[in-house]
Amino acid sequence: MGVYKANSLKDLLSKNVLSKTIDNIDNMEIYAINTSGLSGSKMYKLIITSKEKEKVLYLKVNNLKEDWLAKVSNDKGRELTIFEESIFIKIEEFIKDVYIAYYKNDSYYAILMNDMSEYIGADKNSEDYYTYLDNLAKFHSKFNEYDIIKYKSLLSVEEYYDFLTEEKISEEFREKNSYGWRKIRELLGENLYIEYCELNHIDNKFSYYPKTFLHGDYRPDNALYMSNNEIRFIDWANSGCGPCTLDLFWYLISSVDYKSDKIDLIYYYKERIESYQGYKFTQKTWDTLLKVGIICTCRMFLATLISMNDINDKFVLYNIDWWMENLKIILKSIYTELK
Known part of the structure; x- marks a missing residue:
C-alpha cells in the first residue's frame, strides 16, 4: 500500500x-x-x-x-x-x-x-537484547548490496567512518566528547592515532565483505518494542549501505550494559542472521565483517563512550579496554599489511 x-x-x-x-x-x-x-x-x-x-x-x-x-x-x-x-x-x-x-x-x-510513544524501546524492555538482535538480523537478511547500492543518498562505509569525527561534529558535541578524543589519542599512541584519523578508502583495506541496508542508528530510542518477538524501527536519518556488523556494534556500544557478555551477543546475532539468510558466512568473511564493524563503530562512538562514563568504575574500564584492544589489533593489522 x-x-x-x-x-x-x-x-x-x-x-x-x-x-x-x-x-x-x-x-x-x-x-x-x-x-x-x-x-x-x-x-x-x-x-x-x-x-x-x-x-x-x-x-x-x-x-x-x-x-x-x-x-x-x-x-x-x-x-x-x-x-x-x-x-x-x-x-x-x-x-x-x-x-x-x-x-x-x-x-x-x-x-x-x-x-507510537507507548512502544518506544528506551522506556520498555530495553534490556531484552536478544529480541533487539533477532529483529536486527531479520532486517539485515532482507537485503544484499545490489538491492540498495543504487540509492546514492544512503551513507557509505567511508561516510560512516568520517561523518562523526571531532572536526565535523557540532560545537556542543565536540566539547562534550573532547575528553574521549584525548583519551583515545593517549591509549593508541601518537602514530597509531594519526593513522586512525587519516584512514580512508576503507573497503580497499579489507578483503571483500557483503553489504546490506543499514538503519545507521539502531538502539532502543529508535525502536518500537511491540512484543517480546517484534521490534519496529524509526528514525532512518543515518541509513546506509554497509556491513551488517556496523549496526550490530553500534547497538552494542550505545545500548548494551557494559557488564553484559558482548561475545555471547555477537554470536547470537551471527547465528540468527545466518538462519534468516539461509547460509553461513565463511570464517574469513565473518572476520572481515567484525573488523569493519568495530573500526567504524569506534570511530563514530568510542570518544562519546569514554566521555560519558566514569572510567574509575572497573567494569566501565573493562568495557572501554575491550573496544580499545580490538581497535588496536585492527589498526595494526591494516598497516602491517600495507607495509
Whole structure:
C-alpha cells in the first residue's frame, strides 16, 4: 500500500490526509516539542479532535540546510529512502503502522507519523537484547548490496567512518566528547592515532565483505518494542549501505550494559542472521565483517563512550579496554599489511 507522498506541506496536513486517521475532524492543534539527539530536526505534536474522539500524531521536520548533521553527512532526504517501493516492500513489517505521509523539497522534508510513544524501546524492555538482535538480523537478511547500492543518498562505509569525527561534529558535541578524543589519542599512541584519523578508502583495506541496508542508528530510542518477538524501527536519518556488523556494534556500544557478555551477543546475532539468510558466512568473511564493524563503530562512538562514563568504575574500564584492544589489533593489522 505504501505511504502517501504529499505534494506540499499544506497537502501533508490537509483534511484529506488527516481523515485517514480520524473521521469528521473538528479541530487541530500543533505544539512544538523538545527533542534530544544529534540531529537538529524539529518535532511537533498534533492533537486532532472530532466529536467522537481525539487523535495524536507527530510531525517531524528536518531543514537540510540548517541541520549540521544533514550538512556533514550530505543528507538530501536520506530518511525517505525507506519509502522507495523496492525498499518499502522488504521492510514494511518493520515500519508497519508508523508512517502516514511525507513531503520533500530542496530545503527540507517532513514526515507525518502515528503516535507510537507507548512502544518506544528506551522506556520498555530495553534490556531484552536478544529480541533487539533477532529483529536486527531479520532486517539485515532482507537485503544484499545490489538491492540498495543504487540509492546514492544512503551513507557509505567511508561516510560512516568520517561523518562523526571531532572536526565535523557540532560545537556542543565536540566539547562534550573532547575528553574521549584525548583519551583515545593517549591509549593508541601518537602514530597509531594519526593513522586512525587519516584512514580512508576503507573497503580497499579489507578483503571483500557483503553489504546490506543499514538503519545507521539502531538502539532502543529508535525502536518500537511491540512484543517480546517484534521490534519496529524509526528514525532512518543515518541509513546506509554497509556491513551488517556496523549496526550490530553500534547497538552494542550505545545500548548494551557494559557488564553484559558482548561475545555471547555477537554470536547470537551471527547465528540468527545466518538462519534468516539461509547460509553461513565463511570464517574469513565473518572476520572481515567484525573488523569493519568495530573500526567504524569506534570511530563514530568510542570518544562519546569514554566521555560519558566514569572510567574509575572497573567494569566501565573493562568495557572501554575491550573496544580499545580490538581497535588496536585492527589498526595494526591494516598497516602491517600495507607495509
